[in-house]
Amino acid sequence: MLTLFQYNWQVREEWLQWCRGISASELAKERTGGMGSFRLTILHIIDVEYSWIRALMGKPDVEIDLTSYKTIDEIEDLSNKLQKENKAYLSEWLQDRENQMVYASWLNQSFTKGEIIRHIIVHEIHHIGQLSVWAREIGMKPVSANFIDRGLANE
């Protein structure tokens, strides 16, 4: 399962680099679907992953002020900072956590940790698919979504 996070983080990093090839106004420009722009969709991916992993850790959510992250450098720093915490938790993911229940206060619902971990994985891949359409719409080649050929080990 960890390999799918590694995939997501690799693809996210490639999209962040890809975004350096478009202007600040293209990055922020309002678009149809997703979270409405490249900038907000990438921030949303980072935010949602962190919120769920905080919930898995039994820690309260930390609200992220999206207006504070406008440039790719700022977004990348945030992503790297939060990923450190996420990695530390996920690297010791244990099979016996799968069926433990977690209460998601913002949804007032409980889920198993196994459900949540899959939800986080799927969430990022889905939004990345949206970026790929926007990339084509501005005449650019999107980042490859292939899982193969990334040297990702099986875990």
Place this chain on the structure above:
Amino acid sequence: MLTLFQYNWQVREEWLQWCRGISASELAKERTGGMGSFRLTILHIIDVEYSWIRALMGKPDVEIDLTSYKTIDEIEDLSNKLQKENKAYLSEWLQDRENQMVYASWLNQSFTKGEIIRHIIVHEIHHIGQLSVWAREIGMKPVSANFIDRGLANE
């Protein structure tokens, strides 16, 4: 890992039903990104999943003539038919297959079965994300991409 296939199949079925709410011309209309239309992108998902699972099974690829599947009924029948074979294989997925090598003749490359299985999962989710942008572009609400709230067990 099987749960992620179940997720993909549930979401695919919901998109097929969703497509019944748009006209045949919207279904086939050329769009930017993905495989160029709702119809071709969904067929591509079905085709790629089947090709890779045939490779995992050590069976030769079966070419699918995409021009033969124009209506949602035809696409859904194809999806259901091929899913039966895929399910039979995946339901007995064994952990010790993870590191077995498979030769993908059309790429002239070998991958582990673990890599391929993740590639198939990610492939569908990515393309479904593209459909969601197109849905918004024609003013329609896309199918939910949530993994939670689908009653999917952890496997």
